[in-house]
Amino acid sequence: MDRKESAALKIKAAKIRIAALTAIHSIGSGHVGGSLSICDALAVLFGREMKTDPKNPKWPERDKLVTSKGHAGPAVYGALAVQGYFPYEMLTTLNRPGTHLPSHTDRNLTPGVDMTTGSLGQGTSVACGMALGDRLKGRDCRTFLIVGDGESDEGQVWEAFAFAAAKKLSNLVVLLDWNKKQLDGRVDEILPMGDFAAKLTAFGFDTQLINGNDVEALAAALEHTRGGGDKPYAIIMDNVKGAGVPEVEQTEMNHSIPVSDEQFARWTAQLKAEIAKWEEEA
Amino acid sequence: MKIIYDGSMDPKQAKALLGSLIPQLAAEDPDFIYLDADLMSCIGTLKWGKANPDRAIECGIAEANMIGVACGLAAAGFKPLAHTFGPFASRRVFDQVFLSGAYAKNDITVLGTDPGVTAALNGGTHMPFEDVALYRTIPTAIIFEPTDMVQLEDVLRQSKDLPGIKYIRVGRKDLPKVYEPGSHFTVGKAVTVREGKDCTIVAAGIMLHEALKAADELAKEGIEAEVIDPVTIKPLDKETVIASVKKTGCLVAAENHNKNGGLYDALLEVLAENCPAPAGQVAVEDEFGEVGPQKYLQERFGLTAAHIAEKAKKVMASRIL
Numbered sequence: 001m002d003r004k005e006s007a008a009l010k011i012k013a014a015k016i017r018i019a020a021l022t023a024i025h026s027i028g029s030g031h032v033g034g035s036l037s038i039c040d041a042l043a044v045l046f047g048r049e050m051k052t053d054p055k056n057p058k059w060p061e062r063d064k065l066v067t068s069k070g071h072a073g074p075a076v077y078g079a080l081a082v083q084g085y086f087p088y089e090m091l092t093t094l095n096r097p098g099t100h101l102p103s104h105t106d107r108n109l110t111p112g113v114d115m116t117t118g119s120l121g122q123g124t125s126v127a128c129g130m131a132l133g134d135r136l137k138g139r140d141c142r143t144f145l146i147v148g149d150g151e152s153d154e155g156q157v158w159e160a161f162a163f164a165a166a167k168k169l170s171n172l173v174v175l176l177d178w179n180k181k182q183l184d185g186r187v188d189e190i191l192p193m194g195d196f197a198a199k200l201t202a203f204g205f206d207t208q209l210i211n212g213n214d215v216e217a218l219a220a221a222l223e224h225t226r227g228g229g230d231k232p233y234a235i236i237m238d239n240v241k242g243a244g245v246p247e248v249e250q251t252e253m254n255h256s257i258p259v260s261d262e263q264f265a266r267w268t269a270q271l272k273a274e275i276a277k278w279e280e281e282a
Numbered sequence: 283m284k285i286i287y288d289g290s291m292d293p294k295q296a297k298a299l300l301g302s303l304i305p306q307l308a309a310e311d312p313d314f315i316y317l318d319a320d321l322m323s324c325i326g327t328l329k330w331g332k333a334n335p336d337r338a339i340e341c342g343i344a345e346a347n348m349i350g351v352a353c354g355l356a357a358a359g360f361k362p363l364a365h366t367f368g369p370f371a372s373r374r375v376f377d378q379v380f381l382s383g384a385y386a387k388n389d390i391t392v393l394g395t396d397p398g399v400t401a402a403l404n405g406g407t408h409m410p411f412e413d414v415a416l417y418r419t420i421p422t423a424i425i426f427e428p429t430d431m432v433q434l435e436d437v438l439r440q441s442k443d444l445p446g447i448k449y450i451r452v453g454r455k456d457l458p459k460v461y462e463p464g465s466h467f468t469v470g471k472a473v474t475v476r477e478g479k480d481c482t483i484v485a486a487g488i489m490l491h492e493a494l495k496a497a498d499e500l501a502k503e504g505i506e507a508e509v510i511d512p513v514t515i516k517p518l519d520k521e522t523v524i525a526s527v528k529k530t531g532c533l534v535a536a537e538n539h540n541k542n543g544g545l546y547d548a549l550l551e552v553l554a555e556n557c558p559a560p561a562g563q564v565a566v567e568d569e570f571g572e573v574g575p576q577k578y579l580q581e582r583f584g585l586t587a588a589h590i591a592e593k594a595k596k597v598m599a600s601r602i603l
């Protein structure tokens with residue numbers, strides 16, 4: 001990838017972070033850590049890898065995104081707003097009465113959200129069904145599934161992974177957000193999951209382990225998943241919970257936290273400064 | 283039972299009470315054991331739980347496994363209390379509670395926090411309006427929906443030693459002060475919180491406060507409502523309900539739950555079999571939850587004092603006197 005494209009993706013990721021923070025700040029608090037950690041992946045998915053049409057969000061041949069860790073809704077809404085699925089101003093309706101942007105992603109409320117999630121684990125099986133369904137219908141499209149590392153405590157996640165491999169769902173790409181933390185603290189203290197890459201490989205996936213907060217690494221890894229074949233793909237994203245906002249990265253318990261006016265102003269100013277820097281670079 | 287209700291809220295929130303009471307129960311009873319599914323910080327037990335990993339079993343986000351483990355601990359002689367949010371404490375683990383728990387006679391207590399609209403900003407996926415219905419179908423299950431902090435403490439304390447499946451649904455925020463501190467409650471024994479002769483209102487959980495406010499409003503119009511706290515939705519105190527309805531001739535059920543399968547249905551059964559009378563419900567219509575502040579959601583789903591007062595007048599008007 002050339003410098004220009006790399007800079008453009010970094011800019012998109014920063015814009016998604018600003019948008020996600022705009023949504024969360026508007027209601028005062030929310031799932032900041034888990035939203036920020038997937039913004040780079042969302043930037044590369046929407047900016048490069050996924051076949052989508054914001055004007056036609058229900059297009060059957062589109063690539064689909066299932067954010068099984070549905071509490072990262074604000075990041076997904078940020079990406080959708082940046083892509084033009086709905087007006088940017090809508091972001092500040094997060095969690096308000098009658099909103100189209102609930103805390104957890106909902107396919108019946110938000111244009112561009114492909115599956116309803118929030119009960120952790122469930123999105124994994126549904127994504128398998130979507131990928132299998134598209135294949136059986138002969139549609140040339142793929143399903144991208146974002147799963148949390150804490151979420152992977154759920155047995156259902158592993159039932160889905162076994163199924164995906166058994167059915168040779170090479171049109172399914174699992175992006176596992178290995179950000180080392182869940183709600184009560186560190187994954188290694190709560191329920192150590194060991195070596196995700198080795199586990200996914202043993203389950204029959206074509207597995208890559210990358211820095212998931214690096215757009216270039218993401219782009220290369222996603223390019224590899226275009227290969228077809230007879231295995232589902234897994235990308236273990238070695239991520240930082242709260243990535244992109246140093247103060248959140250350094251907050252140990254950063255799952256669901258308040259965002260004050262002052263923090264919002266400071267964090268978004270930092271992100272805007274980064275955007276300006278990359279714009280110069282591009 | 284001394285009622286101290288004056289409309290004021292208890293300054294102590296349920297989260298703070300749970301966070302101190304659970305460690306206390308562990309200190310008092312060596313067989314008491316607490317399990318959680320990555321939600322210790324949500325009920326204030328994280329710090330203690332981390333320091334006492336043999337008394338507080340962190341199961342991770344694996345609720346079905348947690349219930350199975352709790353059942354195994356019960357078989358090994360422990361008195362488990364397993365906590366997660368209401369939808370995961372009911373729908374998500376129903377078969378494990380039913381079979382490994384009730385059917386196999388492994389006695390456990392399940393604490394499901396943030397029932398119904400108290401799930402507020404967590405939204406529809408986290409908003410159980412059906413958990414009572416599910417637990418009602420489990421033989422031996424006891425369903426508690428505490429109406430104040432005194433009751434929550436007493437219920438949590440006694441449930442560890444009760445046989446069968448005990449399900450406690452409660453929010454993590456505030457509740458009004460209703461009962462004198464130290465009050466003791468009995469399974470299957472309702473409490474008449476306010477006496478009246480014109481209409482029976484049975485209200486559980488957060489709806490008791492609404493029912494008492496409604497009774498105040500009705501009193502201004504000369505209507506004397508009798509307000510009953512069922513304490514346990516299952517088993518339901520038939521005698522108290524029948525005696526009240528024989529006096530008032532009508533009934534309103536108020537619940538933070540789908541109108542199907544919960545308190546209202548349980549009460550209708552009692553009326554139909556014992557003392558047919560006009561009845562109505564202030565409950566969630568057959569709908570899913572949605573996101574928003576609790577106050578908004580109570581309006582949205584009609585779970586307010588005004589709706590109770592209106593329904594009371596309606597059922598009174600259809601009495602055959």
Ligand SMILES: Cc1ncc(C[n+]2csc(CCOP(=O)(O)OP(=O)(O)O)c2C)c(N)n1
Nearest residue numbers: 034118119120148149150151181182183320
């Ligand atoms: C079945 C289920 N159990 C519990 C929860 C509550 N919950 C929401 S997010 C979360 C932690 C998720 O951790 P992880 O998957 O690592 O997400 P991330 O770190 O990316 O935020 C928990 C326990 C839930 N939403 N669903």
Ligand SMILES: [Mg+2]
Nearest residue numbers: 149150181182
């Ligand atoms: Mg995580």
